[in-house]
Amino acid sequence: MLIDYNFNIANMSVYKKSFLHAGMFIAAIGVFTIITMLLWNWLMPGLFGVQYIDFWQTIGLLILTRLLFGWGRHMPYSHHHGMRKKWAKMTPEERKEFSQKFRHHNHFWEEPYKKNEQNTTSSL
Secondary structure (H helix, E strand, C coil): CCCCCCCCHHHCCHHHHHHHHHHHHHHHHHHHHHHHHHHHHHHHHHHHCCCCCCHHHHHHHHHHHHHHHCCCCCCHHHHHHHHHHHHHHCCHHHHHHHHHHCCCCCHHHHHHHHHHHHHHHHCC
């Protein structure tokens, strides 16, 4: 049997590509699961006195964390990235207007601004 050293994924059929991608996906999940399992079994019993876990319990733990904490989509970065694009297209006047419009949008920021306004008026 001859070995083809000029392996090129572009020349593969869609059927073979899908099997290659599925195999790589399963291998990546397996490697990630093993790394998580080894880290858990190394750290958690010594730190917190919990039991060791096996491969399938680790997969269950990973699925549970994804269900509880999300699948990694719609992260805050994507929202901020869109705002950066909008901010870059604004003129200086539009930026100032936007900043003034949303200055008191969050109640967390509202209180420090009120304190600063009181301090400036009382010192006059």
